[in-house]
Amino acid sequence: MGQSQKKSRMNIIGIIPARMGSSRFPGKPLADIFGKAMIYHVYHRSKMSNAVDDVYIATPDKVIKDYCKAHDMNVVMTSIRHQRASDRAAEAMLKIEKNLKKRLDIVVMIQGDEPLVCPEMISMAVRPLIRNKEILVLNLMSPLRNAREFEDPNEVKVVADKNNFALYFSREPVPSRKKIAAKVQMMKQVCIIPFKRDFLLKFNRLKQRPLEVAESIDMLRCLEHGYKVKLISCDFDTYSVDTKEDLAKVRKIMKKDRLLGSY
Numbered sequence: 001m002g003q004s005q006k007k008s009r010m011n012i013i014g015i016i017p018a019r020m021g022s023s024r025f026p027g028k029p030l031a032d033i034f035g036k037a038m039i040y041h042v043y044h045r046s047k048m049s050n051a052v053d054d055v056y057i058a059t060p061d062k063v064i065k066d067y068c069k070a071h072d073m074n075v076v077m078t079s080i081r082h083q084r085a086s087d088r089a090a091e092a093m094l095k096i097e098k099n100l101k102k103r104l105d106i107v108v109m110i111q112g113d114e115p116l117v118c119p120e121m122i123s124m125a126v127r128p129l130i131r132n133k134e135i136l137v138l139n140l141m142s143p144l145r146n147a148r149e150f151e152d153p154n155e156v157k158v159v160a161d162k163n164n165f166a167l168y169f170s171r172e173p174v175p176s177r178k179k180i181a182a183k184v185q186m187m188k189q190v191c192i193i194p195f196k197r198d199f200l201l202k203f204n205r206l207k208q209r210p211l212e213v214a215e216s217i218d219m220l221r222c223l224e225h226g227y228k229v230k231l232i233s234c235d236f237d238t239y240s241v242d243t244k245e246d247l248a249k250v251r252k253i254m255k256k257d258r259l260l261g262s263y
Helices: 003-008 038-047 062-070 085-100 119-131 147-151 197-205 210-215 220-224 244-254
Strands: 012-017 054-059 075-077 106-110 138-143 157-160 166-170 187-190 192-196 230-233
Touching (some): 012 038, 038 119, 054 085, 075 085, 106 119, 106 197
Antiparallel strands (some): 138 192, 157 187
16 A cells, blocks of 8 residues: 555644744744745745645744744644643644544654755655554654764764664764764754654653753653654755854755745
8 A cells, every 4th residue: 555545544744843932042933044934944845745734833922923824824822831842742733633623643743943854854754653553753863964063962863773763862972983983873863753643642741751851852751761762864964953053054055955946
């Protein structure tokens, strides 16, 4: 049975959590990239994926809501109390289900600060959850290109086992670049994270454990509670915008981007 036939049996949406209060770059969802807010680029590039039925922005901020409404973008208002993107995504999911009057099967949480996201990345991330009922959550990963990225605490490093399940996530440079750089490709987390619907709710009920708190990485909650995180390698160049310097870098890259004129 082909992917499109399998997809027709499942209700799949993308949710982009976005808030103005980033500690490292306040207001970054509305940061300008070629006359449009960063969140505009993430939203429209995500909607190009045929793996999702629709895409929504989940936000606690009226200014983001107003921008979305002015640009005909789906938006769901959520609580200001959420500290984690997954909590915001879960609240939005339940509101969307109520509005649609149907139960969702998979929710793809898409980072709102990666304006170079490609629709193919979302399709790659969703496919294993459609095909394998035992996969509850998945992360994309891509190669770290140089030593500077490897040392950057804003880049979340990930280490995988032989079956591409996560062994560990860290903001520190792991594994040891000095000892095994020639033998092991160093990888980073790419924040396109599809959850099975019920596991997203369960995940948010799990208590934070010491490693998640120390590293400030949500996926460690899964590992600390004994759940597997599937990893899929992708070779797309995508960069998260954590600082104004990152924004300048992304603007430069996007000048030659193949999707920019498509939305």
